[in-house]
Amino acid sequence: MDHAINSLRIYYDIALDELYEEWKSGKYLKLTDCPSFKEANAYRSAMNVLIKACYLPEYVKDYLVAPLSKEMKFKSGEY
Numbered sequence: 341m342d343h344a345i346n347s348l349r350i351y352y353d354i355a356l357d358e359l360y361e362e363w364k365s366g367k368y369l370k371l372t373d374c375p376s377f378k379e380a381n382a383y384r385s386a387m388n389v390l391i392k393a394c395y396l397p398e399y400v401k402d403y404l405v406a407p408l409s410k411e412m413k414f415k416s417g418e419y
Contacts (some may be wrong), residue, residue: 342394345391345394351383352384356408356415358376358379359380359408360412360415371408371412381408384405384408391404
């Protein structure tokens with residue numbers, strides 16, 4: 341399943357970059373208002389489902405994709 345997760349990761353990263361650009365533009369009051377939010381969140385959710393299904397329980401939390409709000413803070417350098 342790693343191949344499926346890795347393939348989704350490529351599209352997730354693209355959607356996340358779009359989301360970050362929209363968010364930092366200041367045009368949207370909430371992150372969820374950004375047009376690419378649903379797409380990025382769908383990829384994130386799909387990867388997390390596969391991660392939970394493929395990895396042993398003790399390793400799952402090490403591989404889960406962070407919530408989008410946290411990802412935006414990583415991208416902006418707040419974390």
